[in-house]
Amino acid sequence: MVIISGVWTDLRTMLLPPCLLRPHASSMLSQCVQSLARCHAGRTLHSQTVHFLQRRTLPVHLQGRGNRGHSRKSKSQEQEDTKTRNRTVLTYIAAAGVGMIGLSYASVPLYRLYCQATGLGGAAVAGHDTSVVETMKPVKERVLKVLFNADTHASMQWNFRPQQTEIYLVPGETALAFYRAKNPTDKPIIGISTYNVVPFEAGQYFNKIQCFCFEEQRLNPHEEVDMPVFFYIDPEFDEDPRMARVNTITLSYTFFEAKEGQSLPLPGYSYK
Amino acid sequence: MSTAMNFGNKSFKPRPPDKGSFPLDHFGECKEFKEKFMKCLKNNSYDNSQCRLQSKDYLECRMEHQLMAKEPLEKLGFKDIMDSPLSQAEKNDKPLN
Numbered sequence: 001m002v003i004i005s006g007v008w009t010d011l012r013t014m015l016l017p018p019c020l021l022r023p024h025a026s027s028m029l030s031q032c033v034q035s036l037a038r039c040h041a042g043r044t045l046h047s048q049t050v051h052f053l054q055r056r057t058l059p060v061h062l063q064g065r066g067n068r069g070h071s072r073k074s075k076s077q078e079q080e081d082t083k084t085r086n087r088t089v090l091t092y093i094a095a096a097g098v099g100m101i102g103l104s105y106a107s108v109p110l111y112r113l114y115c116q117a118t119g120l121g122g123a124a125v126a127g128h129d130t131s132v133v134e135t136m137k138p139v140k141e142r143v144l145k146v147l148f149n150a151d152t153h154a155s156m157q158w159n160f161r162p163q164q165t166e167i168y169l170v171p172g173e174t175a176l177a178f179y180r181a182k183n184p185t186d187k188p189i190i191g192i193s194t195y196n197v198v199p200f201e202a203g204q205y206f207n208k209i210q211c212f213c214f215e216e217q218r219l220n221p222h223e224e225v226d227m228p229v230f231f232y233i234d235p236e237f238d239e240d241p242r243m244a245r246v247n248t249i250t251l252s253y254t255f256f257e258a259k260e261g262q263s264l265p266l267p268g269y270s271y272k
Numbered sequence: 273m274s275t276a277m278n279f280g281n282k283s284f285k286p287r288p289p290d291k292g293s294f295p296l297d298h299f300g301e302c303k304e305f306k307e308k309f310m311k312c313l314k315n316n317s318y319d320n321s322q323c324r325l326q327s328k329d330y331l332e333c334r335m336e337h338q339l340m341a342k343e344p345l346e347k348l349g350f351k352d353i354m355d356s357p358l359s360q361a362e363k364n365d366k367p368l369n
Binding site: 175176195198218219 | 330331347348350
């Protein structure tokens, strides 16, 4: 802007005489400028408009003939410009719209990946394959302690307790643990159990091959049974950085009384 | 079990067992094997890797008495015990097989 104004000031000195041939336009313009000066426009604005107006008068002279053609060309060019500009804007908006639709379709597998990474939801857990048991190798360096806990619901009259308080094992090794349940009453009682693993994040690595949970177990009066749990901890436990400080896992079973005609909402487990 | 619909709280979602539920051993048919296993655990300060043979025996007993679906022991993670030569089995003097 400074350079341009400098250039035009030079040309102005050269072309000053022809400028005087059109006194009306320039006088009107200068009157406008002076009125601006009188207004609260500010001195800088005034000087800028002065420069601007002087610049504007010159190109018209330089062009000479074809004065009107130039303006018409600029108008149509302007129209073209606005048209192309509108078109590009519309294209961008359309692309953004298509992008949003694509993102909403892609969000399903992306969310699944996120669930796998963070362990939230628990439903989408990678690598929970029964064939893993055959091929897994125990990680002998990482010794974990598994604590066993047994609970019953308040109205459940069974005596339920673990037969060992703890077991030391390594990930990748299948282990057996026992609970004992006794029905001290004179009536047969049907129980159903569920389990919990603490810490929660370790729960996704805790795989039970076979246990006694989620199915109704019936105990006759004064009957006592051993209930085994056959489980293993996934060897990938050792590679998870969040599990680096976890050395104790607690497995907790809770027995509830199953009433006739009542069914617990089970996690994807189907009765036959 | 968390009942609140807090997405922020990580909650535990129990999973059903891979091979289903053990039928209850009402008649105590495999009680001796269980006792052997528990004794082994007590003697080895509850170290599971020392007592794998006894756990394998217990599961074999269950399979014998229809208390567990019969499966090759490799599938249950006992490949390392199986691979060791049969001299181990002979030493143990198993009543089964």
